[in-house]
Amino acid sequence: MINALIKLISILLLTGCVIEAGNPNGVTGDLKISWDGNGSSLGLVSSGSFEIFIDSVILYNDADNSNLSMTLKPTHESINILRNETIEFATTSEVIPGTYNNIVIIVKDSNPFKYKPDGSNEKPVRFEDSGSKAIYISGNYEIEEGQSEEIVVSLDLSNSLSESGDGFIFKPRAGAQRRKFGVSYSSTVNFDEGEVVCAYLYDAIAPPKRMGRIAKRFKKRLTPPSGFKAFTRPEFSSADDVVKDETKKCDNAFERRPVINNSFEFRHLKPGTYDFRVFKEDGSFEDIETGVRLTLNR
16 A cells, blocks of 8 residues: 555656655755654553664645645664653654645565564564555644654554464554644552553644745645555544543543553643543543643643
8 A cells, every 4th residue: 555655756756746855945944753662562562672664754745735745764774662762763854844644654665563572582563454564643743944843653552463373463553743732641540450541632722823934735636545544543522522432442542551550641642631531450440530621831
């Protein structure tokens, strides 16, 4: 699937339909994309290492006729997303200002993953779709001219992996947030059996519009290959619309985090209102906090 996307991008470059290398419009700024390792491990996957070998990273917009596209170069050949730290993995100093709604992390053709659970041999990992070569992340990422910008990616690895034979199938469940428009939240639970906290987002707050010069619009439209679907983190319009999960997989949650020593912490959340549900070791759950409004100036 991703091969068709890469081919189309190449055609657009050759026909002059995409602003790319060389920065012909003189647009300045810096953009880097980082990986939040704390968000990947969740404490729910056995310790060890999960390496992703990255070929390139593409931002593009397929929601209107702007046909914006920007390619970033990887700063590392691979990253271990189970390290409990934020790791920069792609960057560019030739930004194309505009609003993007997809991040595509293209992995190496051969052996793109290396998963070694703690105390175990390396386990084979493959995409759910055998033709896939990328991790797709849907969102809203407004890039401004002349600014330094960072987008932080997190991936729920335990919800992205499922056992298959002697290995695993990988169906990425990832999200991303512009660092300067992200919010954090931490709290405690008053019982000892808590295992994971799920955060449900509603009444989200959009980032302010501060767009500088916009890249020109193009005649041709960049569209993803047929059949692909980027993962989109769930959001709800209001408290009455929220559908909470009854299992700790938390399919309807915007994000989830482990409970460690009766405490939990969320980083790089989207501003808005949240309800928090704790799942216990026996599978039962309890709503601990509701209507928590998280804003940039709180």
